[in-house]
Amino acid sequence: MLKSAEKQTLENRWDESVADGMSESELLLYRSNILGADKRVTNYGGGNTSAKVMETDPLTGEEVEVLWVKGSGGDIGSIKMDGFATLYMDKLEALKGLYRGVEFEDEMVGYLPHCTYKLNPRAASIDTPLHAYVPRKHVDHVHADAIIAIAASKNSRELTQQIFGDKIGWLPWKKPGYELGLWLGDFCRENPDADGVVLESHGLFTWGDTARDCYDKTIEVINTATAWLAEKTDGVAAFGGARHQSLSAAERRAVAARLMPAIRGYVSGNQHMVGNFNDSDAVLEFVNSANLEPLAALGTSCPDHFLRTKIRPLVLEFDPAQNNLNAVLEGLPAQVAAYRDDYAAYYDRCKHDNSPALRDPNAVVYLVPGVGMITFAKDKATARISGEFYVNAINVMRGASSVSDYVGLPEQEAFDIEYWLLEEAKLQRMPKPKSLAGRVALVTGGAGGIGAATAERYLSEGACVMLADINEDALDSTSQNLASRFGKDVVRTVTMNVTDENAVAAAFAESAVEFGGIDILVSNAGIASSAPVEETSLALWNKNMDILSTGYFLVSREAFKVMRVQDMGGAVIFIASKNGLAASPNAAAYCTAKASEIHLARCLALEGAEAGIRVNVVNPDAVLRGSKIWEGEWLEQRAGTYGTDKGGLEEMYRQRSMLKRSVLPEDIAEAAYFFAADTSSKSTGNILNVDAGNVQAFPR
Template sequence: MSTTHPTVAALLERAHRLGADPRNTNYAGGNASCKSTASDPVTREDTELMWVKGSGGDLGTLTEAGLAVLRLDRLRALVDVYPGVDREDEMVAAFDYCLHGKGGAAPSIDTAMHGLVDAAHVDHLHPDAGIAFATAAEGEALTKECFGDRVVWVPWRRPGFQLGLDIAKIKAANPQAIGVILGGHGITAWGDTSPECEARSLEIIRNAHAFIDARGAAEPLGTLLEGYGPLPEAERRARAAALAPVVRGLASTDVAQVGHFTDDDAVLDFLAREKHPALVALGTSCPDHFLRTKVRPLVVDLPATAPLADVVARLRELHTAYREEYQAYYSRHATADSPPMRGADPAIVLVPGVGMFSFGKDKQTARVAGEFYLNAINVMRGAEAISTYAPIPESEKFRIEYWELEEAKLRRLPAPKPLATRVALVTGAGSGIGKAIAMRLAAEGACVVVADLNEDAASAVADEIRHGIGADVAVSVRTDVTDAGQIAAAFDAAALAFGGVDMVVNNAGLSISKPLLQTDEADWDLQHRVMARGSFLVAKAAAKIMIDQGMGGDIVYIASKNAVFAGPNNVAYGAAKADQAHQVRLLAAELGAHRIRVNGVNPDGVVRGSGIFAGGWGAQRAAVYGVPEEKLGEYYAGRTLLKREVRPEHVAAAVLALTGGDLSLTTGLHIPVDAGVAAAFLR
């Protein structure tokens, strides 16, 4: 039976409805609160409490654990000790002394706004239509024209205790008002009940939309620029796949990033309009936007029809200029107590005719950054429709971007996993060893492309990763490694999903066990096409994308102890594995100059969970050794020094050891994972 307070339950339901619609607010943007009484567990007396979304949470997925819980008497008492706007950041630390019990989530900077406003329920949201009013040059007059006296204009002020005091004062002076437009920021609404508060929030958003639609200019972003319109879809996405590794490498100059690509119609139209260069230069305004998108994006100043080589060359020039400009921006505004510069690379890169690349510390962050810049485009369009887009000053943006309170939020984040920011493509990942590798790499922080000849199996593994680890971290692609075209398509899928590839595991394979005289040319050719030729083709495609990125990388071959050990009735398979094993050495020697490491893993026969063994290889090998097929694993274990059976997860652990960072200076190595087969010792 749930013990959730009824008022809190209503708050969570309201938050989920508001947060589910991107017209109301963006991911992790805004917050909502409620006030009620609850029994103090010590005194048993009713105590006035406030529940408010904590720092870093998301309205659409908010849970009770994501709420900060504070005593209202103590929160209101802070007004008497408030030292003034020059020291208002100190008030955030004071919130900890207002917590009820363990307090729940960490209170956000907006806690004062919710606590000081005299209303049982408060919503603070970042709807595109509302921010269009908030960033319009004539925003105050337009607010009056649109809403009359039901919504009051609040001039820009950085979020904090003083803004809470300002809004509380405005509400007290305007009893007819249902909410406010916060200049440069968003909206806040309130109500005596949760339904009333929600209805008022939606009224403000709905009326803002209607006003823009009715009053707005027909082409607020200007006329179309010749040559800047969207390329045809197939050509557009092919160009995006070719550009993505280059752009990701540039965006990772200071810190490795994961990428996201979108060719949303609104982005393509924005980049085709005459006003886009000037609007891009002005940057975003809402704090939630530029905290994720940086102060402004990098935009390519070439038409969509420009040759690809020219776009790449121009990107490199613009990236150098962007870094210089960002360093100058930091130098203009940094003070002695400012946090160090976090990195000078862009978070958003815009390419006319192609779309938008966005970057972050993981796939979700990269995707959300792109969503925020799409919000910013909608805001610019709305503001230009009814006025002129006029974001807050650059100095104010810097104060928020390099705010100590934002630094504190970053410090609360958990330490990154070993493979954070890395993108892996695993062939033969629909079952057995490949599946175990894909699952382990994803669990250690990597984004994973699950490639397999069996499309359904690949999709099932990707679904398992998404459901168990994270919705953004895996994609699947059908890949026949004997087909260079399908391999190219797999790497294109990786580039469009994650920006590129850092790790490739050559695992796809099959086995046919026959004596020499029964091994025909088709047996030989099939095994060499899949393993020797297939791994060569995959490695070649991997090297191309890794060199374009300029970030180094890892190529791992799942070879076999049979690359070294001479067993009976195994000539085609053993020879193909020996070919793979020497590819490791050859490519390690060739690709080291690009910081691409090439290593191998030599497993013993992996019986349990193996697609190869289940497909007939197990029965064939059991017949060779004269044991029942169900005893084959025990037979293999019995001939090893450790008397242990090798399983898929053991091979996956070796791949992680090679790629997880501790062996960063190791290349050209084969790791045996065979429980000790003396005949397969490397010499």
């Protein structure tokens, strides 16, 4: 049966008390944001909005009409005022005299900057003419699932007429651009009473004389289509009915945790990729259905969908009833290779003499019966958003296949958009990736001073970070702080005791499901104890060894397992201590455990080298600020050992150092970054002291 959520009409979010007193451009921003607040209206980055506003020309002082329209690459749900391009309408009208026909329409994009109002640096999008030439003040273009379900149906023109009558028109598929803008203008002049138009395989345009009228019309049209689809599909088994049954939520994540590192290894040949897992009801209904494979093979329809997801997904040969996961993993290389070959053949069939070179031929979307959907992209946000786009595509296929025959975009049309020279130019303008882009790090002791500083350093270089710590409150506080600055997509947390074998395995499984795998392990969890040897209990000795030696072994073992599955190498960084090389009085348990860490790292460097797994050690000394282990008894004990008070201990350590400088968490983080980055790609089995100089700790 169709999911009830897909039958629900949209809420009209317009609040006159909020809109009252806004300027026309402010009303455009308000309208855009509330339209983009619901992904059933339009997907992230999809669609655009515009308003034609009277402004003062900065040169003549005269009133001129200016088109405010969403700029290239923006998202209407999160756009701000600086996200709109602004262009003189009289200059946009003058462009019509320069147009040489559809085969030359791409050159029209080069003229748009000459139409810019007030030197606005925001680049105008390819959809600018679609808004400029509609002779109404306010225009919305959205990719609502309910509308595209109609637009992607075999008889979409007849369905549009049946649902909307003459109030909403229909235009056949046309690649977005200048010609389509002229088509829309002609349609409006020939149909002055129409409120909008459905574009075949694409989306919806609506318009109005005021911002409120335009918004109300957009919501009304989408709700009309939603209600019609709900009525027509009531009692219809979606996608031909169910073929498979879903595994339990825990079982689904367990399967994903094993699949994702394996897939990640195959798709990260050109750059490290990050994964996302989605087992929402809409996804499960589709992947469990009888018509999964034939519908998936048809590909997506809306250009925004396949630009994010490629034209079609890869359906993995998993049978939840048989739980044939091992067989799927064994067959994965062949399935991935077959998809690549198919994609390369698609490129060869459709390419033009001036087409850009073949891009990454790997699938973006992986569908797993009984389990859900896995997506991979260059960063976490893109992987998540690609999944959201495919959910939009699923909703479209559900509606279209239930009331008609679903029709994907013709292969050549899809190729011409995917390899559009203008799209290639946009890709070439993207900034160079940061040094840890696409990398996934797991940091134990992630809520402490060194752990948090290291996570921040990695995040600043584009990595995703899984923070692991035994202290839930501190973990939550640290993650909120980092997420507020770097975004929620790239920070995850897991409560983990490094001495618990099952907890450690579960943490790495969680990292696999959330990000696709692991590239960097920072083993930083720690405690500290101080007591004369005759007062050191066996329990205290064992506690140090359990956390600082056995714990480091357990997390390293699990990291090695995942890294070997990925076959992409990796970096393991131990945060040890000066005390691992230089003994200290009244700290036999701590010093011995730290020495064990260092030797374990050497052993692992030997084992990991053939797989490209580098293992290195950072040795801090006296990092007091922000450190959890320097709170309570350890601080008191060390102050007592050296005959000073708490306030004088940091100064004592500073003066003890050769450089007379304090060592901060950020200093350790910088060393941990060096060993994680490609700048140290030829270093393994090394020790880097970050202790402001301590002759007793010189490695020998």
